[in-house]
Amino acid sequence: MAIIPVPKPNRSAYNPNRPLRSNALVAAQVQHFAEADKNLPAEFQTGVEAATIQTEGEAATYIRKVTEAIHRIPKVRGAG
Amino acid sequence: MSVGLQNLQHIVVLMMENRSFDHMLGSLRADDPRINGLTGHETNTDTTNEPAPVLPQAEFQSQLDPDPDHAFPAVHQQLFYGTPGPPGPPAMNGFVQNYYAQEKNVSHSRKIMYYFPESKLPVLTTLAKNYALFNGWFSSIPGPTLCNRAFAHYGTSFGNVGMNVFYYSKQYLSIYERLVNAGHSAKLYYFDTASSSLEVVNLLQNQPALFGTYDQFLEDCQTGNLPEYSFIEPNYSDHAETDGSEQIASDQHPDHDVQQGEVFISTVYNAIRNNPTLWKSTALLVVYDEHGGIFDHVPPPSCVPDGFSAAPDQTQVPGLTFLFDRLGVRVPAILISPWVAKGTVVPGPEDPVNGRVFEHASIPATATSYFLGTYAARSPRELQAKTFLDLLTDQMRAEDDCPVFGS
Numbered sequence: 001m002a003i004i005p006v007p008k009p010n011r012s013a014y015n016p017n018r019p020l021r022s023n024a025l026v027a028a029q030v031q032h033f034a035e036a037d038k039n040l041p042a043e044f045q046t047g048v049e050a051a052t053i054q055t056e057g058e059a060a061t062y063i064r065k066v067t068e069a070i071h072r073i074p075k076v077r078g079a080g
Numbered sequence: 081m082s083v084g085l086q087n088l089q090h091i092v093v094l095m096m097e098n099r100s101f102d103h104m105l106g107s108l109r110a111d112d113p114r115i116n117g118l119t120g121h122e123t124n125t126d127t128t129n130e131p132a133p134v135l136p137q138a139e140f141q142s143q144l145d146p147d148p149d150h151a152f153p154a155v156h157q158q159l160f161y162g163t164p165g166p167p168g169p170p171a172m173n174g175f176v177q178n179y180y181a182q183e184k185n186v187s188h189s190r191k192i193m194y195y196f197p198e199s200k201l202p203v204l205t206t207l208a209k210n211y212a213l214f215n216g217w218f219s220s221i222p223g224p225t226l227c228n229r230a231f232a233h234y235g236t237s238f239g240n241v242g243m244n245v246f247y248y249s250k251q252y253l254s255i256y257e258r259l260v261n262a263g264h265s266a267k268l269y270y271f272d273t274a275s276s277s278l279e280v281v282n283l284l285q286n287q288p289a290l291f292g293t294y295d296q297f298l299e300d301c302q303t304g305n306l307p308e309y310s311f312i313e314p315n316y317s318d319h320a321e322t323d324g325s326e327q328i329a330s331d332q333h334p335d336h337d338v339q340q341g342e343v344f345i346s347t348v349y350n351a352i353r354n355n356p357t358l359w360k361s362t363a364l365l366v367v368y369d370e371h372g373g374i375f376d377h378v379p380p381p382s383c384v385p386d387g388f389s390a391a392p393d394q395t396q397v398p399g400l401t402f403l404f405d406r407l408g409v410r411v412p413a414i415l416i417s418p419w420v421a422k423g424t425v426v427p428g429p430e431d432p433v434n435g436r437v438f439e440h441a442s443i444p445a446t447a448t449s450y451f452l453g454t455y456a457a458r459s460p461r462e463l464q465a466k467t468f469l470d471l472l473t474d475q476m477r478a479e480d481d482c483p484v485f486g487s
Contacts, residue, residue, distance in 0.1 A: 004206055005486045006346045013141055013337035014326045016318045022146050025097070025225050025333055026317050028243040029278060036285045056329075060274035060319030067273040067280075070288050 016057025023056065030059045033066045044069040084419025084472030089361040091447050094312045094348050095232060096341060097225065097333035098150065098372025101217075101410040105208055106195045106377075107136060114425040115208075116215040122377045124176040124193060125162070132176045132190040134375065136197040143191055144334035146182050148373025152223040152241045153396040154178050155408065158373065159222060159380070166406065170379040179373065193375045196338075203342040204412065206483050207349065207366060209423060212415040212471045216428020217438040218380050219370040219408030220461070228370045228408065229278055231440035232311070235462025239388030241395055241402060248282040252459055255309065255444035256283065256290050264451050265307035266290065269297040271315035271330070278313065301351040301358055309447050314344050334372055346485035349416065353484060360476060363469065364416040365443070371409035380407040381429050381437055384464040404461065407439050418482055419472040426471065441465040 020027045034050035046065045053059050102118050109117030123131035148154075160166065161174025180189035198205045220231035226245045230237040233254045238247040256266040270277045271294045277284045284291060292300070294315075300306045314331040321327060332341035345366060352362050386404035395402050410428075427435040445465040448455045 001480045001483055003484050003486045004202055006203055006343055007339055008343055009140060009328060009337040009339040011326075013340060014318050014328050016320060016326075018318060018335070022335065023317075023333065024147055024151075024243070025278075025331075028226065029276075029280070029316065032245075032278075032281045033276075036280045039285060056317040057319050060317045063276045063317075064272075064274040064322075067276040067284070070280075070285055071273075071291075073288075 016055060016060070018056045020054055020056060020059055026056055026059050030062065033063050036070065037066050040066070040069055041073065044073060082419070082472050083474040084417065084476065085469055087361050087419070088363055088450070088469065088472060090306050090308055090310065090358065090363070091450065092306070092310045092312065092348075092352065092362060092364045093232065093443055094314070094345065094364065094366045095229065096314060096345070096366070096368045097316075097331040098370060098374075099332055099368050099412065100371035100374040100376035101378070101412050102134070102376045103138060103195050103371075103374045104201060104204055104368075104412045105213070106134070107198045108205060108208060112209070112423075112425070114427075115213060116378060116428060116430045118195060118377065122375075124173050124375065126176045126186055126190055127180045128186055132193050134193045134195055136195055138194040138196040138200070140200070140338040141335055143194065144374070147334050148179050148192060149182060150224050150370060150373040151396070152402075154373060155222040156395070156397050156400070158409070166400070172375070172377055172379055175373070175375040192373065201338070201342060203346045203349075203485060204366075204414075207345070207414050207416060208412070210483050211417070211422070212420045212424035212426055214413040214415070214426045214428065214438055215430060216378075216410070216426070216435055217367065217413030218410050220440040221404070222380065222406070222408040223370070225369050226278060228440060231461070232369070232443045233279065233283070234459070235441045235444045235465070236386055236388070236459035239390055239404070241390045246281055248286050252457060254283060255447050257287070258448060258455065259309055259451055260290070262452055264309070266309040267292050267307045268311045268313065269294055270313045272321070272327070274319045274321070274327070275313070275315045275317055278316070298347075298351050301355055304355065304357060306358060306362070308451060312348060314341065347487075350485055350487065353482065360418055362417065363472065365413065365468075366416065367413040367440070367443075368411035369440070371411055376410045378410045378429065380409055382406045383437070383439065384460055386459055386461040407437070413438065415468055415471050417472055418477045419475070421473055421475070422477065422481065424471060436466050438466050438468065442467060
């Protein structure tokens with residue numbers, strides 16, 4: 001069978017400055033990561049005020065920090 | 081048990097975001113009348129009382145901006161506009177009305193009826209035509225992402241109809257915990273740490289070892305280390321990697337680029353397809369979490385109640401208590417395996433004799449049934465949910481009968 005080509009989007013599709021208010025999912029994700037951030041041991045908390053996050057790119061930077069902090073915590077939580 | 085089922089060692093689920101069946105695959109009816117897509121005559125009434133028809137004019141990006149409302153009260157209007165409301169049947173006539181509320185622009189509101197011609201979605205339509213396409217796979221709740229995704233992980237949303245989902249350590253375990261506790265392997269693969277998981281307040285912060293990245297998924301496919309059960313989350317945001325490279329969101333959530341989602345689906349498929357050992361022992365389900373406010377013509381059916389209720393202060397629909405006894409809007413769902421007969425169309429509610437209705441609780445129901453057998457501690461919805469591994473046959477298709485996508 002012939003290989004089926006898969007067109008890629010234009011680079012103009014990339015917009016990390018897209019306002020968070022236009023994507024309810026990422027906005028909710030930021031709120032949930034703020035909850036998780038608060039639950040981290042003090043030395044792992046990011047200190048970022050989630051309410052200041054305005055764009056998808058900023059959200060991703062914050063989410064990366066919290067995710068990496070979660071994975072750095074010693075495995076004291078159940079099977080984690 | 082079929083030979084395909086005897087060979088099955090891995091179930092992989094890829095859950096995309098916010099597109100309805102008709103929007104993505106409705107065009108396929110033109111060539112195959114078994115597919116319950118669009119005739120081209122479906123309409124909704126716009127706010128000037130004119131019919132807004134379905135049209136094959138969907139674009140990859142910038143058309144559904146702002147993000148169409150798909151919170152519970154919005155979906156309620158999309159389903160029941162012009163009717164007395166539940167328990168009567170949905171008329172599916174409120175999509176344009178509802179989208180109008182966001183921009184107050186009649187022309188823009190009619191775009192909620194647009195669908196993709198087959199030629200614009202070569203990956204999804206190729207998979208739909210080559211493997212098993214479900215005519216009757218519905219989102220679990222007429223509401224937004226997180227309560228719907230909860231059904232894929234837990235077989236229930238624990239009474240939630242919205243985006244605030246805090247249910248770790250409640251009465252039903254996630255499918256991952258069930259499997260790991262029984263000595264099986266399971267993993268959620270998020271795209272990268274900047275996109276991460278939608279399960280952060282539940283599984284990620286409590287069970288981080290259950291998670292891996294998409295790069296790890298690709299490596300696990302290549303090295304033969306894929307767990308028995310895998311769930312893949314696409315990239316939810318446009319963001320820069322730490323090395324400065326640009327990542328375009330691949331979840332297809334409006335207003336993210338649909339083509340990048342096509343690329344992502346093809347890489348997941350190819351990762352399995354290109355490892356012969358994995359290919360013959362894996363079933364891949366590609367499914368969307370909910371419709372994202374976009375038109376579909378099939379009224380969601382009723383279902384067994386889930387044992388929970390959402391009061392009017394939660395549904396945000398005056399006087400409406402929701403008993404989790406009817407499903408959300410229909411979404412694309414395709415089961416992929418060389419053991420699936422080419423061109424399988426699984427009939428849905430349009431076939432009152434042979435039709436079967438699936439929803440996201442079918443995912444943990446299938447994985448639990450296959451890997452664990454009898455397992456009582458599940459939600460009423462999951463216990464009643466249809467499973468789908470009977471679609472694996474005795475005949476493995478030839479190598480050149482299964483498509484491959486370019487990289």
